[in-house]
Amino acid sequence: MMRSMFAGVAGLKAHQVRMDIIGNNIANVNSAGYKSSRATFQDMLSQTLRAATAPTGARGGTNPHQIGLGVQLGSIDVKHTQGNTQSTGYITDLAIEGEGFFVLGHGANRQYTRAGMFGLDNGTEGNLVSLLNGERVLGYKADSDGYIDPNSALEPMYISASETITPRATTKVHFTGNLDNRYSAGEVVGRTVQVYDSRGREHTITVDLEKMPDNVWTWDANWLMVSDAIPTHDNLIANNGRYIVFEGALGLEMRDAAGKVVATSTDGRMWTSKLTSGDGPTFEFEAALAAGSDVNAMADQGYLLLTSEASLTKKLEFESLPDQTVDGTGSLLTADRTYHVVHDSATDSLVLRDDSGTTVATTSDDGATWDFLAEDPSDPHIIPGVDFGQVLGAGSLVTTSGTIDSLVLAGYMRDYSPIVSSDDRRIQFNPDGSYAGVGANQVAFKPELAYDLELTLDFSEFTMYADTFTGKFLGQNGYTSGALESYAIDQNGVIVGSFSNGLTRALGQVALARFANPAGLQRSGSTMFVDTPNSGAAQIGAAGIPGYGQISPSSLEMSNVDLSEEFTEMIITQRGFQANSRIITTSDEMLQELVNLKR
16 A cells, blocks of 8 residues: 555556646747647556466466556657747848757857847847847858858857948949941930049049941940039139130139130149139149030039040040131131131031030031031132141130231130040941940049049940830949848848948858757757757757748747647646545545554
8 A cells, every 4th residue: 555655646646747837838928939848647656466377388477566656757858849939120130940959159159049039139239139148140241242151160140230341443334235226327325324443532424325337336425524612603614604624824723715814723623713813712623624625514413513424445645736817808708716627518518606506617627627618608719728727626725815807816726536446346246236346335434532543434234226226234243332221131040231332241140059959958048949969969050941941021939839739738637636635535544444443
């Protein structure tokens, strides 16, 4: 009877442990990342009253006679099944969909958890830590280009509000679209391109595409320079004004069509504007303007901006020719004006025109000798045969000064020597309209205080079909600097920063661990585990790798406790405990009867 009593006591103890486990499971039904446990029982060592005997020829064998001594705890197993995922809206909350564990700790002291309640230890920036116990979340840091090496050592994940992207100079510019082969030879279409230098400063490049005979277009490129803004008040520089840079007595002068100086400079970069009563504010270009440069002014919210284009394919040459003195009486010429040599497509010849487009002179020998027209059409050559000594090609200038009866004509030859040959700038197409290649597609220029900017113009995605013209600038690979504005964590655990320059870059990646036997992990509190000899060593990897699982951002994995199962187990445990208590009370009554035998 003492055996039965002690067996009942053992049963009570075992069921009490089982009830403790059930109670702990139910208590953690809302603990994120919690894994439920179960208790299993096994019988204790049995007392053998008689051993088994072997059968003989005359008699059969007998089985052993054994009495069990009770029950004991067999195992406490952790159920590592996936819990439900609940969206939380917290950017640093993470859930794992798969078998992996987050890695926390410092150095060799590591803990593992499924509870992804993380935050930054300094509020807006700092280490990514567990909000349960402050342990740092480990992972892989990205380099300055956003590259993550999954074979590098684990480091605490740190998000800095002062994170920046350094500028990157543009090296390649991409174009795409169709160049309509129905365009007439000589038609030009311009496209604007924004590029960046090594300081991250934006520059504008204009690329002109000109239709040529046969299956050919040519390209040309200019650097559009924009000055600092200056006030419009009392300034000789006017909105929509057109100006030309000349060599002056003390340096460079920016003159209007009447020859009036509106700004001066000693180096071509820094200019001093002129007011009606003296010097005005200064403005600066990104590079020096050379004599012969055209300048345009435009107003913007009460301020003036000046622009000038510098060719990237041709070098500007501006030469002053000997003055010619003529009698301008009756001619279309006026004093103190600037006239431009242009190509007249109607007559396929060079003409001299004023700013309003009126032709004042023609040439029969391509620019050296000019016939000036009269106000009276019946006298078409009132000043015939003025020879400037050299050819004034398209873009050249003629200025006038003095009086009508004694005009001084100053010729300025403006020409270009090729930097990139026009033959090399031919974009070739096959008869079927597909791209066939280009001889040269590289240009370079030198922004102030930055490295030389060398650009490759990629035209390989152009086509030339008899279809709508859609040729356009597609993109380039440079960017300006940027400061971190926000961040997010993707399904691979990559922390992606969004910067003020519109770019995104990886800042790091949260690491995951897996084990050969997750049930062998040992709880260490705060819903954490540590490895044991039976769990196997942690295999470190990243989300997205087979076997590690995926990250569900802004979510938490809930407890995998099944209340219906726990309540059922509670009933079974209660009945088991109750039955074992009956063994003790019954054994006690039997002992009482035995004591009463002496009466």
